[in-house]
Amino acid sequence: MVDLWMPSATRHALGNEGAMDGGPARAVWHITSNSKDWTFTNELGWFTGGGKAVAPHLLWDPFTGQIAQFFPADSRSLSLENDGSVRTNRTGKYCVQIEIVFTAGETVGGKKYATVRDTPCKGLDGIMAWLRSLGIADTWPGGPPTAFARDTVSLDTWLHQGGHYGHHQIPGNSHVDPGPMPNLFTSAPSPSKPATKPKVSLAHVVYAAKHDPAAAQGHTSYKSEVLLVEKALHAEGLLDSQWVDGSYGSKTIGAYSSWQRRLGYTGSDADGIPGKTSLTRLGDKHGFTVTS
Numbered sequence: 162m163v164d165l166w167m168p169s170a171t172r173h174a175l176g177n178e179g180a181m182d183g184g185p186a187r188a189v190w191h192i193t194s195n196s197k198d199w200t201f202t203n204e205l206g207w208f209t210g211g212g213k214a215v216a217p218h219l220l221w222d223p224f225t226g227q228i229a230q231f232f233p234a235d236s237r238s239l240s241l242e243n244d245g246s247v248r249t250n251r252t253g254k255y256c257v258q259i260e261i262v263f264t265a266g267e268t269v270g271g272k273k274y275a276t277v278r279d280t281p282c283k284g285l286d287g288i289m290a291w292l293r294s295l296g297i298a299d300t301w302p303g304g305p306p307t308a309f310a311r312d313t314v315s316l317d318t319w320l321h322q323g324g325h326y327g328h329h330q331i332p333g334n335s336h337v338d339p340g341p342m343p344n345l346f347t348s349a350p351s352p353s354k355p356a357t358k359p360k361v362s363l364a365h366v367v368y369a370a371k372h373d374p375a376a377a378q379g380h381t382s383y384k385s386e387v388l389l390v391e392k393a394l395h396a397e398g399l400l401d402s403q404w405v406d407g408s409y410g411s412k413t414i415g416a417y418s419s420w421q422r423r424l425g426y427t428g429s430d431a432d433g434i435p436g437k438t439s440l441t442r443l444g445d446k447h448g449f450t451v452t453s
């Protein structure tokens with residue numbers, strides 16, 4: 162038996178349920194994009210009040226991990242426009258729509274956030290586990306979202322391919338959300354992990370980065386530390402999974418350099434060789450502790 166209501170979500174049933182049309186199960190990601198109020202409470206009030214007619218299944222705050230659910234998974238929700246005669250909200254066995262409480266450029270705790278990918282994504286693991294339990298495949302039929310721009314898939318793709326979509330990809334719709342997303346298919350950062358974080362030595366990783374990968378490979382402990390760094394870079398969407406191999410080669414250097422630039426470093430400060438601050442920031446987000 163699947164749970165049609167996500168067990169850890171707060172239930173705010175709106176009634177007004179509608180049957181699905183069948184076909185492969187899918188999820189559709191949105192952001193709330195509110196110019197005035199960026200809080201979960203505000204969006205919850207909207208979707209249970211004036212915005213009932215456009216409510217999704219889930220409302221998720223990636224900063225606090227709060228999740229509310231408005232419809233059971235086997236009902237359509239209401240955040241999509243129809244595509245002509247296609248009742249888009251009803252496509253698939255399930256079409257679970259998720260509104261992320263996020264606005265591009267919003268400030269939280271004094272820090273400005275450009276994309277959902279930059280947030281702590283608190284609670285994402287739980288959402289993904291629930292979506293997988295509904296049989297929603299770990300794939301983006303139209304590719305993962307990379308920009309706030311339309312990237313519409315064909316109607317044939319939408320009707321016949323299950324998995325994950327962004328609102329910007331749905332035929333008959335005009336929105337450009339959700340913008341760049343975290344990698345949903347590796348385990349997401351979970352700040353609630355126990356205190357037994359693995360350790361990564363800055364010196365070991367710098368050694369691996371500066372030497373011929375083959376030479377560094379000999380140090381098996383270095384290899385496992387490099388792997389942790391590569392997994393984190395992969396989770397950030399900066400390194401292809403084929404290069405997550407424990408070898409700090411040119412692909413890893415390039416990916417780490419992108420990480421440094423994302424933190425605001427430029428020039429030789431973004432050369433792909435880890436420094437204490439950039440590596441600590443990566444470890445804080447992806448569950449490892451940095452030692453000297």
Ligand SMILES: [Zn+2]
Binds near residue numbers: 240328338
């Ligand atoms: Zn949307």
